[in-house]
Amino acid sequence: MSTSTLTASLTEESDARRRRALLLVFFCTLIGAVSQILIKTGATVLARQVAHPGLISAATGMFTNPWLFSGYALYGVSAVLMVLALRDGELSLLYPVIALTYVWVALLSFVLFHESVGTLKMASIGLIVAGVAVLGRKGAR
Amino acid sequence: MVLVVTGSFIGSFGAVLLKAGAGRLSRSIQSVITNWQLGVGVFAYGLSSVFFVLANTKGELTILYPLVSLGYLWTLLWARMFFHEPLTKFKFLGIGLILVGVFFLKLSSG
Numbered sequence: 001m002s003t004s005t006l007t008a009s010l011t012e013e014s015d016a017r018r019r020r021a022l023l024l025v026f027f028c029t030l031i032g033a034v035s036q037i038l039i040k041t042g043a044t045v046l047a048r049q050v051a052h053p054g055l056i057s058a059a060t061g062m063f064t065n066p067w068l069f070s071g072y073a074l075y076g077v078s079a080v081l082m083v084l085a086l087r088d089g090e091l092s093l094l095y096p097v098i099a100l101t102y103v104w105v106a107l108l109s110f111v112l113f114h115e116s117v118g119t120l121k122m123a124s125i126g127l128i129v130a131g132v133a134v135l136g137r138k139g140a141r
Numbered sequence: 142m143v144l145v146v147t148g149s150f151i152g153s154f155g156a157v158l159l160k161a162g163a164g165r166l167s168r169s170i171q172s173v174i175t176n177w178q179l180g181v182g183v184f185a186y187g188l189s190s191v192f193f194v195l196a197n198t199k200g201e202l203t204i205l206y207p208l209v210s211l212g213y214l215w216t217l218l219w220a221r222m223f224f225h226e227p228l229t230k231f232k233f234l235g236i237g238l239i240l241v242g243v244f245f246l247k248l249s250s251g
Contacts, residue, residue: 079183086156087163092220092232095156096213096239102246120249127242134235 021089022136025097028081033104035074037112042067093135099128145208148192153215155185157223207247213240 042065050057061068085094103125109115117125162178173179193209213236220226 079186083159083163083166083179086160087166090220090226091156091160091224092217092226092228092236095153095216095220096236099213099239099243102243106246118249120245124242124244124246124249127238128246129242131235131238131240131242134231134238137231 017088018090021085021087021094022097024081024085025089025094026100028078028085029098029100030104031074031081032078032098032101033108035071035078036101036105037108038067038071038074042069042071097132097135100132103128144192144196145206146211148189148196149209149212150215151185151192152189153212153219155182155189156216157219158182158185160224207244209247210240210243213243 042061045067046057046061046065062072063069082094082098106115106117106121106125110117158178159182162176162180162182165176165178166172193206196206217228217232217236221228
């Protein structure tokens with residue numbers, strides 16, 4: 001194999017790794033959003049059960065409340081995905097993409113809890129999506 | 142204001158430690174257990190959210206909450222300093238859009 005084809009295949013390989021890293025972060029934001037919704041629901045349930053939820057009831061609730069438990073478990077999964085992504089990708093590229101989590105949370109809140117989405121929120125979501133799209137371009141890497 | 146800015150600062154540093162720790166990972170369990178960067182990184186991440194919650198309960202103005210988006214600026218700085226990542230025009234554009242988006246999203250949800 002000549003040097004140029006070797007370099008070409010090496011670049012191709014690192015390109016594939018970077019794409020995989022970006023895809024991992026994408027899933028990380030989806031799972032992270034679901035985990036946030038679960039934790040929020042769990043916290044509401046806990047607040048109804050306990051008169052003054054403090055640190056201790058919050059800590060035990062992590063294991064006794066199924067909403068909180070699954071929420072924190074998913075949070076762990078998203079963290080592992082993030083670490084795996086960071087191993088192969090650039091921090092300056094991947095970290096901002098985590099902002100997609102906000103977009104999914106707003107979307108899920110709208111669908112599940114019928115929370116209102118105002119004009120400002122809609123515009124903000126548009127900006128975040130546009131930013132991620134720019135970072136996802138090949139030229140940004 | 143101090144709480145939110147400190148929180149965003151600590152959080153972004155957590156991401157740096159996670160990346161440093163991720164680079165040292167291999168297939169052995171030992172490489173996970175003895176990886177202090179990963180441990181401190183996860184801790185810093187959690188700590189930053191404690192700061193944000195404190196900022197909320199201690200009555201820091203919700204108008205200051207959009208300062209969370211400062212974390213993107215810190216991370217850009219660390220990525221350049223510690224990992225010598227190139228900062229391209231597209232990166233600035235993408236991160237700028239996200240930063241403004243998160244700023245106004247936080248502003249709209251208070």
